[in-house]
Amino acid sequence: MLARPSCAATTLIPSEQQKIIGVDVRLTCPSNQPVASQDRLAACLRRASRSVLFPSSDEYTAKKTLCNRRRDIEPFPRAIVSAGAVTEVRRAVACVAAAKAAEPPRSDSRLHVCARCGGHGFENDAGCTGGVMVDVAALQAFSIDAETGIAKFGAGHTWGQIYYKLAQHGRAFPGGTEASVGTAGLMLGCGRGLLTQVHGLACDSLIEVEYVNATGSLHRASALDNTDMFWLAKGGGSEFPGVATRFTVRTYAMPRLVVKRRCPTRQVAALAERWMRSLDDGGDHWPADLPSFSHVAVSRGLPGAMLEAMCFDCDAAQLRRFHTSFDAVVAATKPPDVLACGYPGGNSSWLQTLLQEPGSGGGSADPRKLLLRKGAVPWKPLAGLNGGIMVRSGSDLPTLARLAQGLIDEPRFRATRDNPWNDMYLLYPMGGRAARTEETSAAYGSGRDSLFVFHYKHQWKTVGPDASAEHCTAVRRHQQLTSALAAASGCKSFYNYINYDLTCAGNSSDGWFQAHFSDVPRLRRVRSAADPGYVFHSYVTRARSPCVCAARTAEEKAVKAATLTRPRKGGATGAAGRAKAYPHRESMPRGHRVAFNASERGRAGCGHPRKSLKALKLLRARTDLSLVPGFVRGPPMATATHGSQPMQRHRQSGFAMPISCSDAAVTWNWASLSGLKNPSYGRCAVLDSATHIAAAPLEHHSAPVCVDHLRGVRELNSNGVPGHSVVAFTTHTYRPTMCEGCIKVTLPLHPQILPHTTELPHFGPIGYTLSGLPLVGSAWPVWNGFIQKQQAWRGHGGSPETGYLWHYHHPAIKSDPTGEYARPDELIGWAMDGFPIYGPLPAGDDGALDACNGRIANGGYRYHVRRLEAINLSLPYCRSHGSGWATHWSLILGCFHGDVSRTTISQRSCLGW
Ligand SMILES: Cc1cc2nc3c(=O)[nH]c(=O)nc-3n(C[C@H](O)[C@H](O)[C@H](O)COP(=O)(O)OP(=O)(O)OC[C@H]3O[C@@H](n4cnc5c(N)ncnc54)[C@H](O)[C@@H]3O)c2cc1C
Structure with a gap:
């Protein structure tokens, strides 16, 4: 039998789930450790800083929000420390280091520190899901040596703030263009801007870093x-x-006059190719020694492409060369097809130039606007994917130019009021001082000798009914472009325009690192020596790979149908009636049952149920549940209305239910319907006969199904609410309650058939639908007679009545909400071992299925649900079949034929959904 954990009295808290259905609480006592260590970490952080936010705080959501609103990278830190001083940073890091030292070493631990400065990181790395975000924005110390021009500034500055402060001393710095971008993120990533050709990349001017x-x-x-x-x-x-915490940098005389030109044209490819060639030694060389900046921008807001250039404090001779080079590029459009050339605002000062940059001051003439950009995140709530390929001399420039043209040739790119897209390509020059700096002087990637960076952004609105589809469309487009750019130019990437999906890196983490850093072995060595316990988040050891939308197959269509499902008003009505008979309880072999009556429960390990309830209240009172990542305060679950009645019902009935055929049922499945040990819930709705879920304050949400080839996993993210109408099950003595249970399920992408099979859990998920809802075995509903009476049907084969989470027992499930059986070739979801589950085979063909409900089809193993009428439910539940245990009640599955040990289910927050 399963080992009994030893639980200390006050922590013997069966979850709400267990109380309701009366599962053997011995198996599910949460251990003392996590709660205690969370308590300790919270207390430590509160001592560390005057400003610590937990997910339960009102300001948490606003504070954690970063620039990129992509759903798959939405951050959920377990705490946010706004450090008012360096000592607070030190204390916060020490707290996390102590908590990490206390936790058992786990390679998948997400407890890290992530610093946040301006919040503009393209992949939201400062977001620190599961870890502690340390916001350094308040570190605003600034000083400058008037003689040497060496400046020291706190790492919380944005570029706008630094440019403004430096300008008071007549100085400038080669940082980024937009005022709200953080100095720390850009410095560490060795970013670039208007003065890069003149003074090099940002990190080339770094003298010292304090950290x-x-x-x-x-x-x-x-x-x-x-x-x-x-x-x-x-x-x-x-x-x-x-x-x-502080940077010491070399600064430069601030340009007094910036001469500017810009011309838009519809002939994107011609303009882009000529501009590219003008940077190349082989072409009309854009003078690398000229104190200038030029770039080509292709964007939805433009009629085509825009050539823009600036000359900083240029003398007459330099200006002549500047104009000649500019005119030569524009002349490439034949006949010169330029629309209104000019520069609104004309030639201007350095600060005015910065204010004209997008996101910097809205074109205001007031330089204090720069100072006030305090890392404010977004004016526009856009989700985005970014990439930055370095293009070297000898690359296929005509192809690259055609790719740039491709952006405006797409029909979907046409500007309409409802268009969710905001894509742009920006071509920035390298060369000049950036190219003259020794490559090995910095961890920054090889590619300083490149001609330019091809920066591409695919952005889309995150609101509206098609947000998931837009995500998938953008991912696909982004990947196609990455492949095409890499093929034409080579695999080097500009770190600050980070692109995790660098296809030319062979989808390997090593390839990815080589594309971004100058010396990967040194990077690994230094990093490991400095932080062996991974107090700081790192990709060097833990490969980060893109979650791509599922392949373009029939599978994808089904996925799309599922992920785009919206709740509908109205819906089926269902029969109801309390099941009083438990016809199959005697069919279990003795010894494989557990009785649920008060006295047995009392001995079961977690104390008397009343004591447990009391203990739960106690625990609630002293535990900061907000420390549980993703915890959202829903309605109280241990109330008399929802908590005690079902428990009593089962206590009175004292019936028995099987727990295992083999003693080897998967233990995690015992925890709860969601598969989580201590699930926390989002919003809840009490359903009654008239309540359809579509009318309740709950909506289905799921992220697009992600396929991560590098990690070899498929990822489902859902809020656990069905995307179809349901009808409440009203005949229970309590009112059924449905809650959001927001989870992330990670399944093996390439499951293997094992020689033996694994018994299904009697409780908890055996698989997940395409939209991320749990499929649950038949033990419980058949045992209770619900299935036989179709009472588990309730619309679409699901049920919320136990455990607050909607789940499906009945095999009539489809990816869309019709409540019928799926077709034999229609994908329903995936089993916990990663194999796909399809609709039932035609009547009479079930003989092709093995004991698990599986068969080989199209070169792979897959499961098929069985029609209810094809199953003899009067046979005993357990079925020994030579290579393991299965069930005769194999409505959805009979057993697992693959390995379930690689599957993980984790809680995610419902915030943001
Ligand atoms: C609108 C926009 C414009 C941009 N323009 C440019 C540009 O002109 N040139 C350019 O090169 N790049 C540009 N970028 C890219 C930008 O430089 C990087 O994304 C950069 O990482 C953002 O830094 P941040 O501090 O704002 O972001 P954050 O999200 O706060 O941080 C980004 C990364 O740096 C880490 N970090 C932040 N602070 C610290 C710290 N104090 N100590 C240690 N690590 C820290 C974070 O943990 C995270 O990994 C732009 C990005 C956006 C969204």
Whole structure:
């Protein structure tokens, strides 16, 4: 039998789920450890800083929100520390380091520190899901040596703030263009901007970085001291194992006059190719020694492409060369097809130039606008994918130019009021001082000798009915473009325009690192030595790969249908009636049952149920549930109305239910319907006979099904609410309640058939539908007679009445809400071992199925549900079949034929859905 955990009295808390259905609480006592360590971490963080937010705080959502609103990277930190001073950063890091040291080493632990500065990281790495976000925005110290021009500034500045402060001393810095981008993220990623050709990449001007290391102590790194960390701070990006608190940099005389030109044209390819060639030594060389900047922008807001250029404090000779080069590029459009050339605002000062950049000041002439950009995130709630390929001399420039043209040739790109897209391609020059800097001087990737960076953004609105479809469309388009760009130019990427889906890197993490960093072995060495316990998040050891939308197959169509399902008003009505008979309870072999009556439960390990309830209240009172990542305060679950009646019902009935045929049922499945040990719920709705879910305050949400080829997993994200109308089951003595249970399920992408089979759990998920709802076995509903009486049907084969989470027992499930059986070739979902589940075979063909309901079809193993009438429910539940245990009641599955140990289910927050 399963081992009985030893639980201390106050923590013997059966979950609400267990209380309701009366599952053997011995199997599900939560261990003391997590609660205690969460308590300790919360207390430590509260001592560390005056400003700590947990998910239950009102301001949490606003504070955690980062620039990119892509749903798959929405951040859910377990706490946010807004550090008012460096000491607070140190204490917060020390708290996490202590908590990490106390937790058992787990490779999938998400407890990390992530620093946040401007919140503009393209992949929301500062978001720190499951970890502690340390916001450094309040670190605003600033000083400058008037003689040397060396400036020291706190790592919380945005570029707007720094540009403004430097301007008071007549100085400038080669940072980024947009005022709201954070200095820390851009410096560490070694970003670029208007002055890159003149003064190099941002990190080329770094003299010293002060940072808090993985143990919470303060250090400095420079070219003379702590040189490895200095090297890593120059382009290591999110791999930097510390929180930067202060930068010391070389600054430059601020340009007094910026001469500007810009011309839009519809002939994107011609303009882009000529501009590319003008950067190349082989072409009409755009003078690399000229103190200038030029770029080509292709964007939805433009009629085509825009050539834009600036000359900083240029003398007459330099201006002549500047104009000649500009005119030569424009002349490439034949006949010169230029629309209104000019520059609104004309030639201007450096600060005015910055204010004209998008997202910097709205074209205002008031330079204080720059100062006030405090890392404010987005003016527009856009989700986005970014990529930045470095293009070297010798690349296939005509193809690259055609790819740029491709953006405006797409019909979907046409500007309409409802168009959700906001895509743009930006071509930025390298060369000049950036190219003259020794590559090995920085962790920043090889590619300094490139001609330019092809930065591409696919952005879309996150609201509206088609958000999921837009995500998939954008992912696909982005990948296609990445492949095409890489084929034409080589696999080098600009770190700050991060692209995890660098297809030319062979989808390997090593390839990805090589595309971004100058010396990967050194990076690994330095990182591991500085932070062996992974207090800071890192991709170097844990491969990060893109979650791509499922392949373009029939499977995808089904996925799309499921993920786009919307709740509908109205719906089926269902029969109801309490099941009083338990016709099959005697069919279980003795010894494989557990009785649920009060006295047995009392001995079962977690104490008397009343004591447990009391203990639960106690625990609630002293535990900050907000520390549970993703916890959302829903209605109280242990109320008399919802909690005690079902429990009593089962206590009175004292019936028995099987728990195992083989003693080897998968233990995690015992925890709860969601598969989680201590599920927390989002919003809940009490249903009555008139309540359809569509009318309840709950809506189905699921992210597009993701296929992660690098990790070899398929990922489902859902809020656990069905995307179809349901009818309440009203004959229970309590009112059925349905809640959001937001989860992420990770299934093996390439499951293998094992020589033996694994018994299904009697309770908990055996698989998931395409829209991320649990499929549950037949033990419980057949045992109770619900299935036989079609009472588990209630619309679409599901039920919320136990455990608050909607789930399906009945085999008549489809990806769309018709309540009929799916077709034999219609994908319903995936089993916990990763194999797909399809609709039932035609009547009489069930002989082709093995004991698990599986067969080989189209070169792969798959399950098929069986029609209810094809199953003899009077046979005993357990069925020994030589290679393991299965069930005769194999409505959805009979057993697992693959490995379920690689599947994980984790809680995610319902926030944002
Ligand atoms: C609208 C927009 C415009 C942009 N323009 C440019 C541009 O002109 N040039 C350019 O090169 N890039 C540009 N970028 C890219 C940008 O530089 C990077 O995304 C950069 O990482 C953002 O830094 P942040 O501090 O704003 O972001 P954050 O999201 O706060 O941080 C980004 C990364 O840096 C880490 N980090 C932040 N602060 C610290 C710290 N104190 N210590 C250690 N790690 C820290 C975070 O943990 C995260 O990994 C732009 C991005 C956007 C969205």
